[in-house]
Every structure is written in structure tokens, then in C-alpha cells.
Amino acid sequence: MHPIHSPVVISPKFSVCAALVAVTLWSIAPLLAEFARAAAPLQLTALTLLAGALTTLPLSRRVSVKTCSLGWQLSVWLGTPLLIVGAVSSYFIGMRFAPAAEAALITYTWPVLFVLLSQWSRWGRLRWASVAGALIAFSGAALLLLPQALNGSFGGAVSGYGLALLAAFCWALYSWLGQAAPVSLTPLLPRLLLVACAITCAASLLLESSASLPRGEALLAGIALGLGPYGIAMVAWDKALRFGQASLVGSLAYGVPILAALLLVLAGVSVFDWRLPTAALLVAVGCLKASR
Template identity: 90%
Template sequence: MHPIHSPVVVSPKFSVCAALIAVTLWSIAPLLAELARAAAPLQLTALTLLAGALATLPLSRRVPMQACSLGWQISVWLGIPVLIVGAVSSYFIGMRLAPAAEAALITYTWPVLFVLMSQWSRWGRLQWASVAGALIAFSGAAILLLPQALSGGFGGAASGYGLALLAACCWALYSWLGQAVPVSLTPLLPRLLLIACAITCAASLVWEGGAPLPREEALLAGIALGLGPYGIAMVAWDKALRFGQASLVGSLAYGVPILAALLLVLAGVSAFDWRLPTAALLVVVGCLKAGR
């Protein structure tokens, strides 16, 4: 199964601008998630995905999926919605169980995982620079977790950190599939988000059956999450991957941890600590090293 490259010639500036839009919107996601903290996490996930589907609805059009193999069709219609559900719900739940800035930073290690997947799928091996970059990036996350580990364990936060890492893996695999799939995901995104929303609604009914509806602030924050970070940003990211160079596009996403941490500190959600900017810088440096 080899991707069919688009015959359309697009300026490299287009992919860079699209990636920057996605990066900016993703940077505000942790802050919006904190504002929606009062909502049940799966209920918030369903609301976010529904808003994202509505935001991307004008882009929907028919795609010749019959030209793809059965494996790719299953990957698109089932695999991608499951990855979206896993990424968004794990992220929201992880930020409830662990400090917001730390959980967000762990999630934003996904670009280095995406670079490693891209290299392995293209060449069947990993470059030493990429492995070193991954170690540097995850050492940044380790700086944040080390004090808790030395003071007697993580407590309930360990599950939150694990879910944040799961969200990172889901986003990395989603990005890899978005680059490898033989068709553009943008026209399919509204339907994929609706499928993901249906899956999340079913899960919410099972595990959060009695959860009250979100209040006004949480409701607005959830809608904003869907319209921006999980709506427009996902379309922009798909366009950037489709028409841009993977290493260049991936490197632009490395600024998300610093911007997200800065916004959380400025908003008063997270207290300023020297470990936070140091860890964010290490994540960015590690991702840049891996991208090269």
C-alpha cells in the first residue's frame, strides 16, 4: 500500500502557514480544557468532537474510497476515529488526574514520536540522531516528574501521566496515518469526527450515565475546543502534512509545549517553576534533534 501523491502543486509557504495555524490553536487547548474542567471528561470529548465536525462540515465532499484497499478503508473509517477518541479523551482525563502543565507537556511529546514513525516507515530503521532527540525530549518530561518520584511516588497522578502519554501516541499515529493514507483526510474529517463523537457518546452513557450537562463556561470552552484545536487545527494540520515536508511540518509543532505552558502560567492555572520552561525547552530541542 503506497500513498498516491497529489498532482496539485502547492507553494511550500502554504504548508508552513497551515502548520502554524494548527500550532497556535493547539497551544490554547490546555487552557480551554482547564476552563471546561467542570464537565465530565467523556461528555466533554463528545461535545468537542461534535463542534469540530460542525466546524469542518463545509469542507466535506465525496472521496473515491473504493480505489483504496480494504485495509486502508478500515484504517480510515474505524482506526482514525478510534485514535481521535483515544487522543482527546485520554488528554482530558489525564489533565484531571495530573497537574495540567505537566500532563500537557507529556502529550506534546507526540511530534518526536511522529518523526520516529515516519523514519521507520520510510527507511525501515531509525537514525541515531532521532533516538538521541527522543531521549532529550523525554528527559524534559522526566525533570517534571522527578521531584514527585523522589518524594514518595506519584499517587493518583501516575494514571494521569500515563493517559497523557497514551494521548501522545494516539496523535503521533493519527499524524502518520494522515500522511500515509492514499487519500486526503480533510474532506472526510467531518464524518470521521461524527463517528468518533458517536463512539464517545456510547462510552459516556456507559461510564458517565448520570453526569449533568456542562455549565455555561464549560459548555463554551468545549465548543471552542471543537471549533479550534480539534476542528480548524486538524484541517490545517492535514493540509500541512499532505502538501509539506514531514520533517519541516513536524518541527513547527515543537513550539506547542512552550506556548501552551506559557499560556497556562499567564492564566494562573499553573505556578511558574524553573522546571517547567526547562522541560519545555528540552522537549523542543529533542524534537528538533529528532526531526533532523
């Protein structure tokens, strides 16, 4: 007589709690990046990706990529790590040139870009709701930049804003690649992060003068970035999407820019201004509108 195994029942509250953990950890990423300003940006990226790879090991499973075409194999093992490097390093470098809150909000427009890219690749056209959502989200970012534009006082911040937007494009492309790939990228995430870490280490040795690890607060902040926003958050988000309702779980992510802006103000990194919460709300509403 064979034993009877009862199915595992996962409470809907589990997926919501897991999603909230991921959202909270992603929200503290700009604050941790500010604490790690003393570290060279590429070194910080490599440290973060290494810690993230070790933390996401529970997601690792055997996936056969050899059955895919050569183009998809190159996209998975080279394209994906390059997008991760581009997203994380552009974000860290951009925050060195531009104010943290503004750079973070520009980066958090990536869900809108992902929706637009996904629709265009699937149907060859864009829906009006998605375009309207993109306009709302980018109006939030424009609201923060408007005073500097009127006064002509951008200075070097333009480079920071451009790099933040580049990070948003990289995250959007990474998400689209994960959706379009013939195999799931989640079980490959630890290995992809290690490949990205190796690429960043090589770039750091070539482009940065210092080869030593960051010290003190910068070292702890870099490890925390890998363990939290790029580690535990990835695992929690994977569980939330697997066991929960995708529409409900996905909508929780749009609270990240609001919570991130609030944490930056409470920590004294950003000065409170009515434009900051308004812009964060516009970005969140725009992302939600586009996804619907």
C-alpha cells in the same frame, strides 16, 4: 476564443500565518481543557469532536475509499475514529489526575513518537538523530516528574501521566495512518470526527452517570476546543502544509509545548518553576532534532 485563467499565486507569508494560527490554537487547548473540568470527560470529548466536525466542513471533499482493500477501509472508517477518541479522551481524563502542564508536555511528545514509528515502518530501523531527539524530548518530561519521583509523592498522578502518554501514542499512530493510507484523510476529517463523536457518545452513556450536556463555563470551553484546536487549527494547518514549505511549517509546530506552558502559567493554572520552561524547551528541541 477560450478565456485565459491566470494561476493563483499564494504568498509564502500566507502559509506561515496559517501555521501560526494553528500553533496558537493548539497551545490554548490545555487551558481550555482546564476551564472544562466540570464536564464529564467523555461528554466533553463528544462535544469537542462534534464542534470540530462542523468547523472542518470546508475540508470535506469526495474521496473514494472503496478502491482500497478491506483492511484499509476498516483502518480508515474504524481505526482512525478510535485513535481520535483515544487521543482526545485520554488527554482530557489524564488532566483530571495529573497537573495540566505536566500532562500537556507528555502529550506533546507525540511528534517524536510519530517520527520513530514512521522511520521504523519505512526502513525497518531508526536513525541515531531520531533516537537522540526522543531522548532529549523525554528528558524534558522526566525533568518535571523527577521531584515527585524522588519524594515518592506521585499518588494518583501516575494514572494521569500514563493517560497523557497514551494520548501521545494515539496521535502518533493517527499521524502515521494518515501518512501510510492509500487515500488522503484530510477530506474525510469531518466524517471521521462525526464517527468518533458517535463512538464517544455511546461510551459516555455506558460509563458516565450523567447524560445531560455540560453547563456554563464547561460548555463554552468544550465548544471552543472543537472550534479552535480541533476545528479552525485543522483547517489552517491543512492550508499551511498545502501552500507552504513543509520543513518550515513543520518546525513551527514545535513551539506548541513552550507556548502552552507559558499560557498555563500566565493564567495561574500552573505555578512558575524553572523546570517548566526548561522541560518545554527540551521537548521542542527533541522534536525538532528527531524530525531532522
